[in-house]
Amino acid sequence: MKKKLIEQATGTETEFSVVPSVTIDCVIFGFQDGVLEILLVKHASGIKEGEWALPGGWISEKESIDDAAHRLLKELTGLNNIYLEQLKAFGNPDRFPLGRVITIGYNALIKKDEYIVEPGFTASEAEWYKIKEVPDLIYDHSKILDFSLQRLRRRVRQAPIGFNLLPEKFTLLQLQQLYEEILDIKLDKPNFRRKILKMKLLTNLNEKEKDVAHRAAKLYSFDDEIYRKLTEKGFNFEF
Amino acid sequence: MKKKLIEQATGTETEFSVVPSVTIDCVIFGFQDGVLEILLVKHASGIKEGEWALPGGWISEKESIDDAAHRLLKELTGLNNIYLEQLKAFGNPDRFPLGRVITIGYNALIKKDEYIVEPGFTASEAEWYKIKEVPDLIYDHSKILDFSLQRLRRRVRQAPIGFNLLPEKFTLLQLQQLYEEILDIKLDKPNFRRKILKMKLLTNLNEKEKDVAHRAAKLYSFDDEIYRKLTEKGFNFEF
Known part of the structure; x- marks a missing residue:
């Protein structure tokens, strides 16, 4: 044709x-x-x-x-x-x-x-x-x-998909907002933080945001090895 | 055409x-x-x-x-x-x-x-x-x-897919063989049993196989509610 x-x-x-x-x-x-x-x-x-x-x-x-x-x-x-x-x-x-x-x-x-x-x-x-x-x-x-x-x-909900959309150093709020936006739901902040930290996927960089109007939040990055492992094996992120 | x-x-x-x-x-x-x-x-x-x-x-x-x-x-x-x-x-x-x-x-x-x-x-x-x-x-x-x-x-590995291929009452060996056949691998028996029982997916029927030449094994069935939950949310079955 x-x-x-x-x-x-x-x-x-x-x-x-x-x-x-x-x-x-x-x-x-x-x-x-x-x-x-x-x-x-x-x-x-x-x-x-x-x-x-x-x-x-x-x-x-x-x-x-x-x-x-x-x-x-x-x-x-x-x-x-x-x-x-x-x-x-x-x-x-x-x-x-x-x-x-x-x-x-x-x-x-x-x-x-x-x-x-x-x-x-x-x-x-x-x-x-x-x-x-x-x-x-x-x-x-x-x-x-x-x-x-x-x-x-x-x-x-099943793998760390979309995490590469965040800046290299990010706050827990940014990660929560990523999920909230994609899933179109509101998440409970303490609950979200507890669950995500339990996965050991995040590395606390012992740094804080700079030049922000609000209270500077802690910055995190992904633990490469655990990120790779979770990508391969998947996870179940229940909020 | x-x-x-x-x-x-x-x-x-x-x-x-x-x-x-x-x-x-x-x-x-x-x-x-x-x-x-x-x-x-x-x-x-x-x-x-x-x-x-x-x-x-x-x-x-x-x-x-x-x-x-x-x-x-x-x-x-x-x-x-x-x-x-x-x-x-x-x-x-x-x-x-x-x-x-x-x-x-x-x-x-x-x-x-x-x-x-x-x-x-x-x-x-x-x-x-x-x-x-x-x-x-x-x-x-x-x-x-x-x-x-x-x-x-x-x-x-991610959901209880294929479990419906087993008889209603089945032995742990039959379940292990299902995985072994689909994945084309050999699984460690004690390890497999420990992990599958930990998922609480199986109900021990307190019955044994009948009319078998080998030693009669315990029979199990699936817990409907947990089966449904795992189907929805997925799991990660690492052997």
Whole structure:
């Protein structure tokens, strides 16, 4: 199947062979300063022109699905060298209005300020949205986002996922806020501290925050060995 | 895309519309009497005629991918009402010799003797194979099987998966053999017993095996409430 695509920046038209009936969609979570966001794009042409969508598109005939996910994400949003993981395929017969298309979801969780987002390819805009402020999305993209978010919530309870989103030295409050934001719950402070310290995952750096308006809190870092062990074996973090 | 399919039993030719470029493949693990097996089929026609394969095939235009997986499994092997879970999509560009086809893997783990296997549709044979005796499989089916097996091994360490494969009343040795077979390792008996009993998951029935040639062992069942709790929250079973 041939697809004609118009590059936004240059207006160049390209025709290339793609796999019919299958697309890729990427759910990119970005975390920064206690806030979880999701990366969305607006396509400048096509049937859903001007509506927000997960970054995604067609798979070229000669690339693997993993390569297609990396390429599309880079082309549409400028994000490069991201650790993308496949979610699963979404294949309800009525999910795409112009025919039968199955989409394969991919997922990443990144530290937002380490990357520069720049729309390209068929995307005229690429923006971060707070999870609670996500606009209506095209097709079944809200369902794909929701599936990915539920999976992330399950996983942060089972392994030290997302801990790499914190600064190298962090306070217990920052760690608590990471969990609260991802899980969308309020945690009991003493209870959270007791449980997290019991895991022996944190190293007390015997340092305190500097230049803060509030009372300076103790700084911690992760114990590399225990972090690695917990990543391999998992844990069960009950709050 | 139209596909012509020949029903083995009747020789009837059927033409139906399928989603081009995408197929389904099912990895069905069966457990019985301490042995883990995998269900394979032999297709009676097509380019890989007479070679063993995972049960799978094309998706009809109007069915969801989950429905396609259930239909194909039923048609090819007779297995019905199975709890199938999607694995992921496999999409290397060279995985299928006659063009670009992405396959979506599905997975189940069943008690073998609760089901009758009967080849049908395009399958001339359907057989259980011991994991260590699996023959060469078509395309990338060995990779799909391997991925599924690794995932099963990770999961049985994290939740009471597979415990429903045991008889209602079982001995500690049967439980140990379940783990040994799935993980393909030998476990230290006293160590295994100490750890599993510590989880409080087992109820000592104060009964012993009957009519056995060896010394009758104590029988256990699962504590429903703890089983449910561990299924929800997961555990980490380190041997």
